[in-house]
Amino acid sequence: MANNPTNDSAVSMTKWQLNGQEVENHAGMTIMEAAKEHGIEIPCFCYHPGLSIAGNCRICMVESNRSHKPVISCSERIAEGLEIETDSEVAVDARNSVMEFQLINHPLDCPVCDKSGECVLQDHSYAHGPDRSRFVEDKNIRHTKELGPDISIWGNRCIVCTRCVRFCDEISGTSELCIVERGDRSVVDVFPEIPIDNQLAGNTVDICPVGALISHDFKYEARVWNMDRIDSVCGGCSRGCNIEVETLDGFVKRLIPRENLDVNDWWMCDEGRYGWRHLYADDRITQATRDGAEQTDSAATDALEELLSESGPVAFLIDPFLTCEELHLVQGLAASRPGSKVGGWLPADGTAASFPSGFQISAAKYPNRSGAEQVFGDQVFGDDAKQLQKSLLSNGFDTVIAFCGGHQSTGPGDSWTQALANTATRIVFSVMNGPWLEGASLVLPATAPIEKEGTWINEDGRLQRTRSCWNPGTDPFAVELVRLQALQHALGLRGRSLSAAGVFRELAAANTAFSGHNHSDLGSPGLLLSERPAAVASDGGTE
Amino acid sequence: MANTLSFSSETMKQYEWLLTRYPTRRAVLLPTLRLAESEFGELGVPEMRFVADLMEIPPAFVFGVVTFYTHYRRAGTGKYNIQVCSTLSCALRGSEDVVSRITERLGIGPGETTPCGQFSLSKVECLGSCDTAPMLQCNDDYHEDLTLEDVDQLIEQLRAEADGGQNG
Numbered sequence: 001m002a003n004n005p006t007n008d009s010a011v012s013m014t015k016w017q018l019n020g021q022e023v024e025n026h027a028g029m030t031i032m033e034a035a036k037e038h039g040i041e042i043p044c045f046c047y048h049p050g051l052s053i054a055g056n057c058r059i060c061m062v063e064s065n066r067s068h069k070p071v072i073s074c075s076e077r078i079a080e081g082l083e084i085e086t087d088s089e090v091a092v093d094a095r096n097s098v099m100e101f102q103l104i105n106h107p108l109d110c111p112v113c114d115k116s117g118e119c120v121l122q123d124h125s126y127a128h129g130p131d132r133s134r135f136v137e138d139k140n141i142r143h144t145k146e147l148g149p150d151i152s153i154w155g156n157r158c159i160v161c162t163r164c165v166r167f168c169d170e171i172s173g174t175s176e177l178c179i180v181e182r183g184d185r186s187v188v189d190v191f192p193e194i195p196i197d198n199q200l201a202g203n204t205v206d207i208c209p210v211g212a213l214i215s216h217d218f219k220y221e222a223r224v225w226n227m228d229r230i231d232s233v234c235g236g237c238s239r240g241c242n243i244e245v246e247t248l249d250g251f252v253k254r255l256i257p258r259e260n261l262d263v264n265d266w267w268m269c270d271e272g273r274y275g276w277r278h279l280y281a282d283d284r285i286t287q288a289t290r291d292g293a294e295q296t297d298s299a300a301t302d303a304l305e306e307l308l309s310e311s312g313p314v315a316f317l318i319d320p321f322l323t324c325e326e327l328h329l330v331q332g333l334a335a336s337r338p339g340s341k342v343g344g345w346l347p348a349d350g351t352a353a354s355f356p357s358g359f360q361i362s363a364a365k366y367p368n369r370s371g372a373e374q375v376f377g378d379q380v381f382g383d384d385a386k387q388l389q390k391s392l393l394s395n396g397f398d399t400v401i402a403f404c405g406g407h408q409s410t411g412p413g414d415s416w417t418q419a420l421a422n423t424a425t426r427i428v429f430s431v432m433n434g435p436w437l438e439g440a441s442l443v444l445p446a447t448a449p450i451e452k453e454g455t456w457i458n459e460d461g462r463l464q465r466t467r468s469c470w471n472p473g474t475d476p477f478a479v480e481l482v483r484l485q486a487l488q489h490a491l492g493l494r495g496r497s498l499s500a501a502g503v504f505r506e507l508a509a510a511n512t513a514f515s516g517h518n519h520s521d522l523g524s525p526g527l528l529l530s531e532r533p534a535a536v537a538s539d540g541g542t543e
Numbered sequence: 544m545a546n547t548l549s550f551s552s553e554t555m556k557q558y559e560w561l562l563t564r565y566p567t568r569r570a571v572l573l574p575t576l577r578l579a580e581s582e583f584g585e586l587g588v589p590e591m592r593f594v595a596d597l598m599e600i601p602p603a604f605v606f607g608v609v610t611f612y613t614h615y616r617r618a619g620t621g622k623y624n625i626q627v628c629s630t631l632s633c634a635l636r637g638s639e640d641v642v643s644r645i646t647e648r649l650g651i652g653p654g655e656t657t658p659c660g661q662f663s664l665s666k667v668e669c670l671g672s673c674d675t676a677p678m679l680q681c682n683d684d685y686h687e688d689l690t691l692e693d694v695d696q697l698i699e700q701l702r703a704e705a706d707g708g709q710n711g
């Protein structure tokens with residue numbers, strides 16, 4: 001982990017000079033991190049805040065009054081009286097020379113390189129590099145090969161920063177990678193017949209500052225500058241890792257982790273990373289059907305209203321993927337039909353894993369169990385669910401609305417499928433096709449986790465915003481947030497439809513557990529449900 | 544990968560002694576690789592794996608260390624590993640001619656091994672014997688103040704040894 005002291009007020013302060021200005025930072029910080037606090041970004045390749053300091057790339061050299069040679073700012077620490085120049089002739093010359101060395105053997109294959117556009121070497125080359133090469137000898141050739149089932153190395157591009165090697169040593173603890181050979185032949189490799197195949201392996205591609213490590217999943221899929229990025233949350237398990245979803249023309253191309261030191265640091269697991277292909281699978285439900293006949297999207301909403309307006313008490317089967325906003329809308333419907341019951345289903349547990357860095361994968365494969373329990377009470381997946389199943393099996397309800405969502409949904413399971421089949425009017429929101437839809441009166445397409453707009457509460461009780469990867473106006477069907485509000489409107493329960501933030505305001509007003517929270521104050525790292533945002537004007541937000 | 548290799552009890556004793564001589568386990572890796580090299584003759588994949596398992600350090604780390612250095616015998620090195628010094632003193636005293644003569648006699652260039660697996664040839668940096676340039680190292684032995692006739696003689700001698708070894 002980062003070797004710097006945290007922002008603890010007990011830590012003493014150090015006065016030093018940065019580019020002629022007297023500045024102050026916590027004692028013991030590195031020059032690079034201290035300078036960053038004053039708005040000065042020093043370039044780096046091998047430095048990563050989540051990894052140990054290697055100090056091998058040398059691009060971060062700065063001029064110091066304590067050394068007759070430039071020093072590397074990623075490992076040198078600040079001290080009283082230290083004077084650092086980041087843009088003096090000596091510093092600029094040092095950087096430019098390092099850049100020239102880095103580019104000696106680097107191929108000019110940016111046009112076919114997947115990293116192009118988000119490549120640190122490209123950026124630094126533009127800012128600090130020479131515009132031509134003085135190197136007239138032949139460039140050397142290093143291996144291009146598969147290192148594991150999901151990752152290949154393009155050796156010629158490797159600048160031997162060792163970020164990926166340190167990641168496998170320190171974060172995943174699996175140590176599959178090493179640097180082989182020496183000097184200009186050195187390159188990343190694995191031990192023969194021991195491929196890199198750990199649950200966090202995909203992160204090595206993210207932290208590679210160049211295009212040396214390439215993900216098979218993303219290879220040649222998109223140019224990064226053409227993609228739209230949206231800050232979201234992974235729905236793969238109840239950790240709720242912060243992610244960015246990248247889409248091209250509305251289609252997901254890649255998920256990458258987003259820094260959140262309270263949840264996932266800088267990482268995500270491969271199960272979450274590659275767990276989105278089902279969005280475009282053949283058995284994905286995108287079309288509403290009534291008694292087997294295809295319906296237009298608006299006709300489907302009308303049918304929903306028609307089925308509900310005549311109904312008595314309704315059974316609601318919820319899933320732990322629904323956002324707090326969607327759950328609030330379900331609760332509004334349930335409250336309007338006296339005698340209604342709500343219960344929830346949970347997908348089967350997976351395998352939990354924890355890693356030397358503290359990164360965890362939860363066995364609980366759902367993102368918002370806590371949210372559902374806050375809205376419907378502790379027993380919504382416990383006794384309430386048992387009772388609901390029992391009364392469905394004994395024909396206790398004429399109408400049931402079931403939510404069968406999920407990341408890679410295998411549906412609510414056999415016992416619920418059987419219980420649902422016992423009800424005359426069966427309305428099912430579903431992401432995937434499956435036996436739980438057989439004989440349903442009305443099948444409505446449902447959003448998968450990264451298509452939802454709203455909030456989830458992870459297993460630590462952290463309330464986090466997840467955003468939809470759909471571009472506004474391109475939704476292939478009305479999302480639950482819209483359809484449930486349209487239904488409430490048609491049933492006379494609601495005046496106007498609101499955004500997810502608006503529905504959350506209603507929830508915060510109605511449920512004391514959520515009171516004081518609002519979307520804009522959650523910011524990008526989210527907040528524990530138990531802690532309230534600082535009292536600020538709610539008009540601007542803090543993002 | 545089932546590993547059938549093991550150290551003899553004598554080598555094991557040396558290894559255990561080494562463990563007491565270094566501050567960290569990883570620091571013992573270099574001398575342990577030397578032990579493995581003399582025990583098994585070369586450091587190929589099974590040998591590196593054996594050392595990694597014995598020392599409880601990642602195989603990839605061992606692989607990185609073995610490939611970093613040129614003075615370990617990697618798998619595929621000939622029975623006679625001829626390393627010709629080509630740094631300054633030897634270069635001035637004709638090491639290039641020594642290399643060409645060996646190439647002529649054995650039919651292999653630097654970095655290559657004869658098809659029979661008997662000889663490997665490489666050009667290496669200073670072997671610390673500048674006063675006796677030009678020189679080469681064959682396995683653990685130095686051959687100094689070389690003339691081209693010395694080279695011919697050495698090769699004849701090694702060939703005879705190799706044949707004797709094969710026949711006997």
